[in-house]
Amino acid sequence: MPVVKTIADKCKACYSCVRNCPVKAIKVELGQATVVEERCISCGNCVRVCSQNAKQIVSYVEDLPRFFAGGETVALLAPSFPASFYYLEAEELFADLKSLGFTQVIEVTHGIELTVPAYREFLVNNPDLAISSYCPAIVGMIERHFPTLIPFLVPVDSAVLASAKYARWKFPQAKIVFIGPCIAKKEEMTEFGQGVLDAVLTFKELKGMLDSHGFHRELDRSVPQRPRGESLPPLFPLSGGLTRNLDPDGTLYREEDIAIVDGKEDCLEFLHNLQDGLVQARFIDILLCRGCIDGPEMDSPLDLFSRKYQIFKYAQRKKRDEIEPNPPLNLHREFADKHHVLKEPSESEIKEILRYTNKFKPEDELNCGSCGYDSCREKAVAVYQGLAEIDMCLPYLIEQSHGEIEIYKERLRLKQTYHENEQFLIGISAANLELRRLAVKASRNDANVLIQGESGGGKEVFAQFVHRLSNRRDHPFIGINCAALPENLLESELFGYEEGAFTGAKKGGKPGKFELAKGGSILLDEIGDMPLTMQAKLLRVLQEREFERVGGTHTLRLDARIIAATNRELRRLVHEGKFRADLFYRLNVISITMPPLRDHKEDIPHLVNHFSQKMGLARKVPPKIFSEDTIGCFMQYDWPGNVRELENIIERLHYTVDENVIQPYHLPPFLTKLAKSDSSVELKPLKEAVQELEKKMIAQALKTSGNNRAAAAQTLGMPRATFYLKLKEYGLMESG
Incomplete structure (x- = not known):
């Protein structure tokens, strides 16, 4: 597997x-x-x-409950644990492991103590070249990709395998589980650890188990501190840690005889050069990561320097492991040639593959790296070997798919415009989310839109949102209230007029709203109040997409998107003969109903914050803060004037209240009577108040998540390590 x-x-x-x-x-x-x-x-x-989290590692997490239920289970803990669990004392982590179900915890430093003598013996008897074999990824790299170097691998068990054999000797019936930052140890268990290792967990997997079980607890802080000094085995996970343990006094090797190599790029280059005879060394201390403290499942937010510091700090207080004298362990192992030879293409075959992606000359090879390979030629070889697809070349795909790229650019523009104009529809309610979705749909075409809803509910706001998302956004958005003008003025406002069309007509005439909105959108607000004779003229404009100015003879082309809005029920008006049915059906292509504010009150806090910020910017003063009790009053009121009424209240409070925090007693009487309780606040130091609120929120998050600390930390948007420290600070360990 x-x-x-x-x-x-x-x-x-x-x-x-x-x-x-x-x-x-x-x-x-x-x-x-x-x-x-x-x-x-x-x-x-x-x-x-x-x-994308598309790569999945083999997991033994589901086996652990069976191990725990079956008897003894020994945890072999990698020496890099202080860099991952830096927020816990070692004793706390050991206690957590035992609370989880492990009966014994053995540090892998035992294995270092066991293998170092075997290493020294091998190095004394093999003076030419030796490559350390502690890192399973390096062993795998040499076995699979540098087989000529296999004879130089030190044939001694890794510290993990030695620890596992030691644990198996001490606890013959126990299940042995290694815990560390390394994924390659799972491969080492399969290749070399059969019969001695039963499972491998990563630090990330262990943290997931501890979080899901909630086994963390506060320990007695009277644990005596160990004497200061320096134990060398805990330094093993650092780059050069093996050399430090093998030859602490510098008697085995001269400095120029040792090569300390780490990091995947340096390791790969070094092994190539070593294979080609370009470097000379007697002993190679090599780790694929930048030390085991940089393993792929380390799961630590600390930088590399800080992780090293945690290792040094632990080494200063740790005593040497007490190991049974002369355990009967065979620490010898052998390695196998697992090199899988891939056929190499000829130069002509490489050129043929390159030509397919329009690379005819060396200067055509961009070596952009978008395919994942360092050069176009390296990728061509991978294509020949069946590892890569020829269409992975991004410049080639761009050239082939120019039209498709334009589509994606338009989608990106729409997404950017959407987020820039989200202030037009404030809130998180399902109703608002649906309105946003419909606005996007409507913006992708020029169909007529009919918006219905109560006054103050945001009909014009929705119309502007659609306009700003559409391709017409760079052209005018013109609005006209059809109920505010008498019929004769409404006609001239919509269509414009020529000079001398009527008494008082402006010299030179005047363009109407349809003309001014060229290329953009026009909102016919309160269209339900438009006179029937004007409805007939509007219908003709919508059907023919052309019009004439009042008193004019020249036909003008209508180039504007029509959006109509009304607070009246048009179907009922049609039934009563007060609105033309043919005009209704012409307008009612995309129908939108704006919900009243009382139906989506969960948006009120967001609207209040938005309007307060807006007023603050307009007045060039800090925005007002609305207390929880004040928001509670707002939530109990039904807002017959809808969002417009709410905005007017916020504006009034900005002008009439001097304090920065709006309390219920600042509100108008019809809102003040909705206050549930006295809004007075107990005065105390701000730091103390913040701590009380923080403690309350953490306790509530734990309760809501069923004491799942990971979920609680995520709910609060807090890093897990910070969350643990807060649990300690507020004495919430027992509840967590």
């Missing part, structure tokens, strides 16, 4: 895994980047960089 696999259909072909895999053990087929098991070294870099 592969250690890492791709989850079907989750991969989005970003090729980040290809780019970050040091041995290119990724095969791209039909847009899915899958792991090639025979080439994979299980380093976990593809898991670390996959933003």
Whole structure:
């Protein structure tokens, strides 16, 4: 079973895994980047960089309850744990592990103590070249990709395998589980640990288990501190840590005989050079990561320097492990040639593949890296070997899909415009979300829109939102209230007039709203109040898409999107003969009903905040803050004037209240009587008040999540480590 696999259909072909895999053990087929098991070294870099979480590692988490129920279970804890669980004392972590179900906790520093003598013996007897074999990813890389270097691997168990054999000797019937930051240890268990290791957990998996079980507790802080000093085995996870343990006094090797190598790029380059005879060294201390403190499942927000500090700090107080004298353990292991040879293409075959993607000359090879390979030629070789698809080349795809790119650019523009204009529809209610969806739909065409709803409900706001999302957004948005003008003035306002059309007509005439809205949108507000004779003229305009000025003979073309709005029920008006049926059906192409504010009161706090911010900007003063009790009053009122009434109240309070915080007693009487309780606030130091509120919110989050600390931290938007520290600070460990 592969250690890492791709989850079907989750991969989005970003090729980040290809780019970050040091041995290119990724095969791209039909847009899915899958792991090639025979080439994979299980380093976990593809898991670390996959933003889609499309890479999945084999997990033994579900086996743990069965282990715990069956008897003894021993946890082998990697020496890098202080860098991941930096917010806990070692004793606290050990206690958590035992609370989870482990009966014994053994630090892998035991294995370092066991293997260092075997290493020294091998190095004394093999003076030419030795490559450390502690890192399973390096072992996998050499076995699969540098087979000529296999004879130089030190044939001694890793610290994990030695610890597992020691634990198996001490606890023959127990289940042995290694816990660390390394994904490759899961591969090492399969390859070398059969019969001694039963499972491998990563730090990330362990934190998930601890969070889901809520086993953390406060320990007695009277635990005596160990004497200061320095224990070398805990320094093993740092780069050069093995050398420090092997030769602390510098008697085994001279400094120029040792090569300390870490990081996937440096390791790959070094092994290539070593294979080609370009570097000389007697002992190579090599780790694929930048030390084990940078393992792919370290799950720590600390920077690399801070992780090193945590390791040094723990090493200063840790005593050497007490190991049974002369345990009967065989720490020898052997390595196998697992090199999978891929056929190499000829130069003509490479050129043929390059020509397919329009690379005819060397200067056509952009080497942009978008496919995940360092060069176009490297990618062409991968195509020949069946690891890559020829259509992974982004410049080629752009050239081939120019029309499709334009579609995506338009979608991106719409998305950007949408977010820039979200202030037109404030709130989180289902009604508002549906209105946003309908606005996007309406903006993609020029069909007539009919908006109905109570006065003050935001009909014009919705119309402007549609206009700003549409391709007409750079042209005028013109609104006219059809109920505010008498019929003769309404006609001239809509159609415009020529000079001398009527007494008092302006010299040179005047363009109407239809003409002024050219290229944009026109809102016919309160269209339900338009006279029947004007309705007939409007119908002709909508049918013919042309009109004439009052008193004119020249026909003008209508180039504006028609949006109509009314607070009246048009179907009822049609039935009563007060509104033309043919005009109603012409307008009612896209029908929108604006809900009254009383039907989506959950949006009130967001509207209050928006209007307060708006007033503050307009007056160039800080916005008013509305207390929880004040918002409660707003939530109990039915707002017959809808959003417009709410905005007017906010504006009034900005002008009439001097205090920065609006309390219920500042409200008009019809709102004040809705206050449930006395709104007076107990005065206390601000820091104390903030701490009380923070403690209350953390306790509530724990209660809501069923004491799931991870879920509670996520609800509060707080990093998990910070959340743990807050639990300690407020004495909430027992409840968490």
